[in-house]
Amino acid sequence: MRPFTYERATSPADASAKAASIPGARFIAGGTNLLDLMKLQIETPAHLIDVNGLGLDKIEETPDGGLRVGALVRNTDLAADMRVRRHYAVLSRALVAGASGQLRNVATTAGNLLQRTRCPYFYDPNQPCNKRQPGSGCSAIGGVSRQLGVVGTSEACIATHPSDMAVAMRVLDATVETVRPGGATRAIPIAELHRLPGDTPHVETSLERGELITAVTLPKPVGGAQLYHKVRDRASYAFALVSVAAIVQPDGTGRVALGGVAPKPWRVEAAEAHMKQGAKAVTAGLLADARPTDDNRFKVRLAERTLAAVLAEARG
Amino acid sequence: MKFDTPAAANPIDQLKVVGKATDRIDGPLKTTGTAPYAYERHDVVANQAHGFILGSAIAKGRISRMDIAAAKVAPGVIAVVTAENAGTLGKGKWNTAALLGGPEIQHYHQAVALVVAETFEQARDAAGLIKVDYQAEAGAYDLAAARNGATVAKGEPDSTVGDFNGAYTAAPVQLDATYTTPDQGHAMMEPHATIAAWNGDKLTLWTANQMINWGVKDVSQTLNIPEENIRLISPYIGGGFGGKLFVRSDALMAALGAKVAGRPVKVALTRPLMFNNTTHRPATIQRIRIGATREGRITAIGHESWSGDLPGGKPETAVQQTRLLYAGANRLTAMRLAVLDLPEGNAMRAPGEAPGLMALEVAMDEMAEKLGMDPIQFRILNDTQEDPEKPGRPYSQRQLTECLRQGAERFGWAKRDPKPASVREGRWLVGMGMAAGFRNNLVTKSAARVRLDGQGMVTVETDMTDIGTGTYTIIAQTAAETMGVPLDKVAVRLGDSNFPVSCGSGGQWGANNSTAGVYAACMKLRQSVARKLGFNAAEPHFADGHVSSGGHTVPLAQAAKDGDLVAEDQIEYGDLDKKYQQSTFAGHFVEVAVDSATGEIRLRRMLAVCAAGRILNPKSARSQVIGAMTMGAGAALMEELAVDKRRGFFVNHDLAGYEVPVHADIPHQEVVFLDEVDPISSPMKAKGVGELGICGVGAAVANAVYNATGVRVRDYPVTLDKVLDHLPEMT
């Protein structure tokens, strides 16, 4: 770990301004991802701005009947919130499918959205990795890639975004609220938060330097059966090989997003037009552009079968 | 004490303490966090500095240039050790590659430097400033590709009985199948860790090591200093599984660092280093051929195994059990060793049998199916009470059939539908599988010292180790039983090279041999006690803290009223293990459910019925077996060190990438020990169980998956992608 300085921000605007002006500054929330990366010197911030004490840890109802989830709300608290469990069950289910109880007690809403990939080569500083060291190459292509992405990937990077929570938020059409260094705020649709790698896999989000996430807003409940099915080699405490977040309405229409397959929560709205035709048709649309490796080709079939199981469960 | 005739009745047979389910005597220390593990021994020596190991970034080649200038002047840095300033180093008998690399690099993450600094973070930061230029060379990293160049390993000739080829060819029912097992990591909780301190030319290492005496010898050989100048102290070990049988880079680099820094240095391997810097269980390719009569009698059994290791390394002895487990007049076993430039392979819990049975016991399942026989019946039909390679050489005890019969009964095997993929519960495909478990019992000498003091306290000292297995407790039970005192009158001190040399912990030989050594010392102490108390006539009776003879009863403590009585002895063995084959047996039963949509495999029930001699402490023995069953489930379903075949290293080198079972993976586990005493094995009449529990489990899981789905996976681990394409169509 490189030596760093540390301060507690006094307000969201203060945090954002400092993050923009102090070289090498980073926010720290739960620290469950950032600290691990710092120990391996994959991240080497010179200054940490602690955003835990800013009152961003509340879940409030919005005037239009939705929920505003503070950026610092812990994963455990969000999953357990009665309003979330009742009206946004897919989110609750996705959260408890992630990490472990101990980690969820500390992990925050914003930190979870911005956690970095679990590509094993990204985690080994001896290995070329375009995401960690732009231009050095991608070791995963042609290497061990069973866990990695099949769609939305590029010649430069095939890593996935590992979050479960984000997949549910994508299917719920959440909005990410931020404050920027000048103090201005903006709302980013979750679909636009994460970027595809293209030839700049190190640029992962549309956030500006110093931009602080203050909350994630969920629109008013859409009802339906809300399911999250995470497939993994062991029963708990493992990242998804494939996950399916789905909201299925009584008339058979609905929404689907996939986790574990792409550099961002993967949703193709056009594919949802085929919901009534079943999993095959929907997956065909979702993964039309899939370019799997030999190691992870099974994910395409697995996604289809998992969705089929989810749709069967939704039908009851 | 020489043990060369089967044990007669002896004080252990009283079973007042031995054989009773007993809580660990070191339990309170563990649960209060006060058991001193190597890295946390802040109190043993003052002024400890921190060392951080830099591992090689390439798998094979040379260091062409190393720039340590920036690291040396980094804040807090005291010293930097590399091959250039480490002096001439030897290599330990138990190491294949050098523990400190440079200029030649033999494997990925081989240590190339140690940075010593005031704090751990300073050392780690400075290690990142070392610039190493490598000249990489091409290496061999793919076992399948290297297979054809593999050769017979030194000391591991083929073994043949009768005419295997002829009998196999003539057999009316034949099986010829190839199985693979991947490289696996020990992944124990406590990393390799050492604090080293020099006092003049004397070196003390507080470390985590299963085999104290091997360790002393290998440190001596590596540092070129006399054994008597080395002290190894390792009283508590946070898991080893064979990964800590040997001196590793933490110990060597701490010793070198302490020398250069002129003060004590502590070093722990970071988790990412543990997979490529240390040893692992090597991958295997195994071909099994079985020929049988239509009635199911095996006439030919052949098992060939290919594995790889660094030059000078050893094969994974995966064919070992096939020489002994089943009858059959015509036999062939063979091992071939390929040179691979991956990190060095070595022992991991039940080396040989664990991966060997993962193949053999699936082959037996396949053969039973070909024969249209129940797999248990097939095994029982081919049971043997003598060494099938050496007819006339009996087993000391062999209750395999009983294990299988009892297991079948308890598990409800009769309810199993032998037709695969025929039981469905909702979205789950359900199946049962079984396998035989087999692991040899190894006897080896082991010494101990016992002291009786004026308070009647018995203190045992031996360099034996407790790697989490419960050794403290069974040694205390042995001493308590033999000396006729309650358990709380026994103190046990382990893991110090100043104590008499024991068998150490490995190969499931620890429990039987170390307690037999303690028994020998206690029997000697009893003689001193009798002499001291003037009980010369008949053998006195030791019970309830008293000694009685000829109508007199006196407190045991009285024998030490003029000063402590001390006795030291060792157990040594004659040739009973040549005359008799000594092994332990199990029947493993598993029920799995496979998600018919996703192929996810989840265990539902596990049962092991074990026959392993006298069970010294049923509570810790059960813990050993359920832990081993868990490890076997991991081997079956998820554990795999993923090899990057271009760059030559294990890619998933942390506990997020190298998956081992978590609680949610492990269902109800039941363990049954058959009532057995084995007077041929030792005066304790015990054998080992710590490895038996893993042997066969993987195959039982794979067989259950087959029964559930009809998919025969021959390449471990059995992951969902390997069954997915064969699952029922979805509507």
Ligand SMILES: Cc1cc2nc3c(=O)[nH]c(=O)nc-3n(C[C@H](O)[C@H](O)[C@H](O)COP(=O)(O)OP(=O)(O)OC[C@H]3O[C@@H](n4cnc5c(N)ncnc54)[C@H](O)[C@@H]3O)c2cc1C
């Ligand atoms: C062993 C392990 C297993 C795991 N398994 C899973 C799993 O199965 N599924 C899953 O979804 N996740 C899993 N996780 C990841 C876990 O969910 C994340 O580590 C966690 O959500 C990150 O939240 P945090 O608050 O600790 O983030 P931090 O580590 O504090 O921060 C992460 C990043 O977000 C930035 N950041 C934090 N807050 C803000 C803010 N308000 N505005 C802008 N930037 C911000 C930080 O600068 C940093 O770059 C696992 C983690 C571990 C260690």
Ligand code: SF4
């Ligand atoms: S897939 Fe992406 S993260 Fe992984 S090695 Fe390639 S560039 Fe790096």
